[in-house]
Amino acid sequence: MTGPHVRTCGPRPPRQRPAKPALHLLTAALMALSGGHALAQADTSAAPAAAAAKTPPPPPSALDAPLFYQLLIGELELKEGRPGNAYQVILDAARRQSDDDLFQRAVEIALQARAGDQALAATQAWREARPQSLAAMRYQVQILLALNRGEALAEPLTAWLAAAPVMERPGLIASLPRVLARLPDQQKALALASRLFTPWLDQPATRTAARVALGRAHLSAGLPVQAVGLARAAVADDPAATGPALLALEMVPATAGAEALVTDYLARDDAEPAVRLAYVRTLAQGQRYAEATRQLERLTLQRPALPDPWLTLGALRLELKQPKEAETALLRFVELAGATPPAAVAAANAAGAATGSTASDTEDDDEAPPPAADGARDLTQAWLLLAQAAEQRGDLKTAETWLAKVENPQRLLEVQARRAGLMARQGQLKEARALIQAVPERTGDDARAKLVAEAQLLRDIKRWQDAATVLATASQRFPDDTDLIYEQAMVEEKLDRLPEMERLLRRVIALKPDHPHAHNALGYSLADRGLRLPEARALIVRALELSPGDPFITDSLGWVEFRLGNKDEALRLLRQAYAARPDTEIAAHLGEVLWAQGQRDEARRVWQEARGRDASNEVLRETLARLKVGL
Template identity: 50%
Template sequence: MPESFRRGGPRIKRSLLASLLCAGLLAAPALAAFAASKAEAETAKPLNSDLDAPLFYQLLVGELELRAGQPGVAYQVLLDAARRSSDEELFTRVVSIALQARAGDQALLAAKAWRETLPKSTAAQQMTVQLLALLNRPAEVAEPLRALLALTPEAQRPGVLVSLPRLFQRAAEPKKVLATLDPVLEAAAAQPLTRLAARVTQARFAIQAGDSARALAIAKDIAQQYPESDEPMQLALELMPSQTAAEALIKTRLAATPANHALRLAYGQALARAQRAGDAAREFRSITEAAPSISTAWFALGALELDLRHAREAESALNQYLQLLDQAAATPGSAEASVPAQAQADSEARQQAWLMLAQAAEMRGDFQAAEAWLLKVDGAERVTEAQFRRASLLARQGRLSEARKVVQAMAEDTPEKLRGKLLAESQLLRDMREWQLAYELLAKANERLPDDADMLYEQSMMAEKLSRFDEMEALLRKVIKIKPDHHHAYNALGYSLAERNIRLDEARNLIAKALSFVPNEPFILDSMGWVEFRLGNKAEAVRLLRQSYASRPDAEIAAHLGEALWASGEQAEARRIWQEGMQRDAKNEALQETIKRLKVGL
């Protein structure tokens, strides 16, 4: 209990008159106002109060003690008054006093007194559940939760259930929360009206407890029982990164309801987050064909086409997106034209679209068009991105020194801005294949920002480019120590070993660890396919590399898949894959080296 909450004790020494005087309640202005309204007061009909004199005195003293900096005294006086009066608002006030004094245990005691005094109070049960969650005491939640559900009208019980995971989202021991609440939720799942909400809540608690397998099983069960419900689809979207089978639920629903554009949008976004750009682009492309008026699908498609280095396709999608924004803004009464928040969001989206169009033009080598798009960008939140794109244009034109000065002029008045600035300059040097300069920059950056996992990772990649493999490995192991779930570090180290054809079993274990965090990430699947190829497992290598290439048709993945196919006797398909890779990125080093080493004519 806080010291300030203990001070003073329960003693009440002041007289009522003294307390009133101390509070200034009998000051001259108040007396004057009373005299001025005396005639009106005499004729007005009196309003009777439920307060008796002792209760009034308790309330007054409690509030005065609180004003005088004695929350402990106020708490005790007002809690006694709440018990005597059975007043819900007064119990709420007592709990609030304890919480403001950071006395969580006393707040819980007040809530329990409230429950005992008013056992049929929904608010009392609800407050107790909330406080137990706040105080990380899940073992005590079951009883008040059962009481809360029993007191809540049937139509409102699903809402109570689905709110529970958010209430316990910061619980220190989520497995204990699941174990404690499971019996309550099972009982609720036995009732038709609360079955769906209870099962969804169980799944969410399972996710929080790290039991994604159970969460997926529940999601499948819900999807079977409620074939039109959105909840199992939302669960499946959340489970996609850790449970590959979750995706099948979404595909099944989309096959049954192909016009469910909201689900397809969410699915596409989940695929994009998983770095499966090719798969995500397919879903957004499907939406634009079926419902061309959905502007967000065009925006997402444009971003993904750009990521896939399809410059003209990206420009087409983004221009269509801007056209739809213009049409919406010009339509009287539309949300885009009339709601300030929507107008602001559209303005920010335009800025981002212009930046992407500049990048697409730069990708095509049309620097004049790229600069024209950049001139449109004037939003403060996009200044840094616009500066980087201008720097990139200068570098692409052979003016690297000028380009670096543009980046170096960026603000660095916060750690986040400094970090972004350093990473931007290193990316600029990487794009220009200035490995040594990038390495030196990142080495100095890591002196300024020590133990920054991402900065160390970038330095390790430059060390690899310079064939400093021992240093690369040391840096990556440091990254893993700082951030044990940094899947890129596991993958990079495993891939480097596989690429050099050494310590292949260790390489496989490292890449498997990376996949345990992101099971379907295309580049990590590519790494696993490549190590299997190095180990001589050609069939498994082709299977994994096909899966990787289908999700993200990248030039380097094309190089690996093509070589695995070539070695497996499927030379015609290998040539086709390599040709596709050359069309996307003819300068890709891995692809060029593979074709040259195998002496393949395309």
């Protein structure tokens, strides 16, 4: 057969930003929130035999002898490697019989032969014979997309919408923006979307879905303000609909007004958990951990038998340096996931995990935990997080007990790196490094991961020169890896080798101009030393443009404003950053600005909270010593 090469596939997944090594466990926990729910299946095995006896006989088959032989010849031609002949024979039979299944078979033969024009011709013949066939329209749309013939989509899509059953039409409208997103020219896609969805804006059953679909098309075309306006109009139509909130969520935090639509929806008693979980992922990706935690706390109160929110809540609380609260959440996840921790481990954690009321105290009596689909689920993530929580509490023995439970060979490096950290804290640095180095390497990625793990181990115990040596070796093996170069620059900053740090960060920016952390790190380092403050501010502003709402970048901007003498603006920004992420370093900066503004009682309160979370933080200790403040 002849014709263009056709490959049918689903929509590509969105490209993900690489997770920072320190956030790896949190990232994995967030991924758990993406899981779907199993669908119950009806059991029909007990149908009485008498019912079968009453079943009416099947209608007479249209398969007569000529049709049988025609289909047989078509399939034999295909088996013998002559798909062109098979296609013609089956398509002729489909036309003669006006049969959906035969038309579909002709289309499939053409697709298997990668003959796009013939597949398209078969769908056109199918629609001529069966004008109301939804399957014919769907295949035609898919093939036009695969052939990159977006200009021909309007007619079949319009017909598909008109022919769809009334109850199914809103769902079809909601799905079409994903189809249009595959077109190369999103301005033309927006024009097509307006043509398709505008007729359905005034119909009560479809107006909400149509507004949301138009909003998605505007967003894909780079018009977020118009997309927010359409989402707001959809909310006015149906305040309980999830579509407008999910559309608005895609624009958080970059577009004004989008987040308010999300939070207004989540304030409803009937808000869907899936929307709240999606908002949690967005907040966590922006490192707004305190807000994400509050959302998960509300969800776990409302739906205490859902396992995955407990896992993510535990990971977030670890990031907030709340190990006892993290253990409470993680042990609840383990319980719901269908596994009971060993008695010795449970007893060892009892003192740390039992703070306030337990998760079980809030559980509805009427809501039983759902059984795991295939027995106890993979608990590797929970074991690693529980080990991290025990380590934060200083209970190294219990941390090792949790690590010993991990049996997943694919997580060997994570386990050994965590175990090496425990050894290093006990003065066994040589053995700790050897433990990481002994992990087998199968690929270049394995070798890179080992070097990163070893460098992180050395950074954790402040062996900056050794860490710099390991990262320099890693950068030589992987010369254009921007993440490695960035990490190397951060170690150079700790060694107070500012020119080398700046050289490395500018190389990262040259290789990856949209790297927000490189812009922020360079700007903050200059601002913290009082150097080239206007340039420092420009770098940080650019970082915040690349990563809107990031609390650490907001902290940097507040700090450079303080250095520039803009104390009121500095205070506003630092309050915003601290509310989103109550980090110890942000607290140190906020307290200093409050102190300079004469608000010393509040400054002491902020510093005391921060010291309670992380008394060893260098920035906090240096700030208190320089200002001669005793707490």
